[in-house]
Amino acid sequence: MARTKAVLGAGARLSDYLSASLLARVYPAEQINALLDEHGCNSQRIRSFPAVAGAYYCMALSLYPEAAYEEVFAVIAQGLAWAQSSPVPAQVSKSSISELRGKLGHAPLRALMRQACLPLANAQTHPEAFYAGLRVVAIDGSNFEVPDEVDNVEQFGYPGSRTGHAGYPQAQCAVLVECATHAILDAYIGAYRTSEWEICVPLLDTLKPGMLCLADRGFNGYRYWESARRSGADLLWRCTKDRQLPVLQTLADGSFLSEIRPSAKDRDGKADAIVVRVVEYALPSLDGEPTRYRLMTSLLDPAQAPALELAALYHTRWQVEAVFDELKTHLQQRRRVLRSKTPELVRQEFYGWVLAHYAVRWLMHQTASEHQLSHAQLSFTGHVQLLRRTQPLSGAFPPRATKKAKAVVS
Structure with missing residues (x-):
C-alpha cells in the first residue's frame, strides 16, 4: 500500500522522527481505550481522529515542540495507521485537534501514568x-x-x-x-x-x-x-x-x-x-x-x-x-513555556510530557538490560534523537522488516 510521508516542518521527513508505534508498545491501545471508556471520553463512533490517537498525540507534543499541531498529528496518525494496516486518515485541522483535546481532558492521561x-x-x-x-x-x-x-x-x-x-x-x-x-x-x-x-x-x-x-x-x-x-x-x-x-x-x-x-x-x-x-x-x-x-x-x-x-x-x-x-531541556528542547492556553489542557500536556519521558526511559531500559549496561552509561539525549530517527513498523520499510536500535552510550 502506497504511503505519503508526513512531515514535521520544512525538510524533516517522517522517517526522521518517532511514530506512534513506539508509544503504542509502551502504552498499548487496548489499555488506553479501556481508560478512555472508564472516564467516559472515548470515541462513540469511527472518526478520522479517534480518542486513542488523541491520547498518543498529547504524548507526542513534547517530543516535537518545534512542530505545528497538525504536523504532530500527521505523524501520530500515520504511525497508528501503519501499525493497524489501515488507511492513513486525512489531514485534521487545528480546531478539530483542540476540540478532541478538550473532550479528553487530563484525567485519562493521569490514570494511564499511574x-x-x-x-x-x-x-x-x-x-x-x-x-x-x-x-x-x-x-x-x-x-x-x-x-x-x-x-x-x-x-x-x-x-x-x-x-x-x-x-x-x-x-x-x-x-x-x-x-x-x-x-x-x-x-x-x-x-x-x-x-x-x-x-x-x-x-x-x-x-x-x-x-x-x-x-x-x-x-x-x-x-x-x-x-x-x-x-x-x-x-x-x-x-x-x-x-x-x-x-x-x-x-x-x-x-x-x-x-x-x-x-x-x-x-x-x-x-x-x-x-x-x-x-x-x-x-x-x-x-x-x-x-x-x-x-x-x-x-x-x-x-x-x-x-x-x-x-x-x-x-x-x-x-x-x-x-x-531531561524534561525541560532535552524533551522540550529548551522551549520555556508549555503550549496549552487553558488550565485543563496545561494539565493534559503535563501528563503527556511525563508519559513521553517514561517512554524514552523505557526504551533505554530495554537497551540497558539487553546489553548488560547500567543506565548511567546511556545517553538520554542520544536516545531522544534515536527515537526521532527511528520509526518501527512505519511506512519507511515493510511491516515485517524491523531494525534493532543500537545503544547510545554517553
Whole structure:
C-alpha cells in the first residue's frame, strides 16, 4: 500500500522522527481505550481522529515542540495507521485537534501514568537501583512556565518579582522517580503558590513497602514523616540544622537514635513520638566552608545501613534534578513555556510530557538490560534523537522488516 510521508516542518521527513508505534508498545491501545471508556471520553463512533490517537498525540507534543499541531498529528496518525494496516486518515485541522483535546481532558492521561509508569529495575540485572534490598526512589518538586492567559493566571498564579510579577504564570509539579533508571513513577501538577508538600501528597499513594524514599529539607515535619511512613516505605530525608532532635542513644557508627513529636498544630491528642535515626556529616565546599548535612532515616539498625553508606546514598537524590533537566531541556528542547492556553489542557500536556519521558526511559531500559549496561552509561539525549530517527513498523520499510536500535552510550 502506497504511503505519503508526513512531515514535521520544512525538510524533516517522517522517517526522521518517532511514530506512534513506539508509544503504542509502551502504552498499548487496548489499555488506553479501556481508560478512555472508564472516564467516559472515548470515541462513540469511527472518526478520522479517534480518542486513542488523541491520547498518543498529547504524548507526542513534547517530543516535537518545534512542530505545528497538525504536523504532530500527521505523524501520530500515520504511525497508528501503519501499525493497524489501515488507511492513513486525512489531514485534521487545528480546531478539530483542540476540540478532541478538550473532550479528553487530563484525567485519562493521569490514570494511564499511574497504571503504566511502573518501576523498571530489578535486583538481578540492575542491583545499583537498590540499597539493602530496598528500591531507591526520590521525591522533589519544580516549576515551569505556562502561557500568559487569564485562566492560567487565575489557576496557577505568577511568581513574585521586584517589578510586581514575572512575565509568565507558573505551575508547580512534583515527581516520584526511580533513581537508577530516572523513570518517573508518579507526578502531580498544581498552582505555583501551593505548598510543596501539598503537591507531593498525591504521590504518597505510589510509595510502597520495599522502597527507600529520599527527599530534601522541605519534608521533615512530623505530619509529613508520619504520612509517608504510613505507605510502608522507608525514608531517608534531609532535615534542617536547627531542628531539635534529642539524643536518645548514640550508635557505634556515630549516628544516634532520636524522636520527633507533633507540633502544636499537628497534635491531635493521639499522636505518639516517632523514633528516627539521625546521621550528621560535613562535605568540603569550594569556598572553604564545609556544607553540613543532617539526615533522618527510618532505618534504625546501623548494621543494616551504616551511617557512611547512608551519607553517600543520600546524594543519589540529585538524580531527580537530572530528570527535570531531561524534561525541560532535552524533551522540550529548551522551549520555556508549555503550549496549552487553558488550565485543563496545561494539565493534559503535563501528563503527556511525563508519559513521553517514561517512554524514552523505557526504551533505554530495554537497551540497558539487553546489553548488560547500567543506565548511567546511556545517553538520554542520544536516545531522544534515536527515537526521532527511528520509526518501527512505519511506512519507511515493510511491516515485517524491523531494525534493532543500537545503544547510545554517553
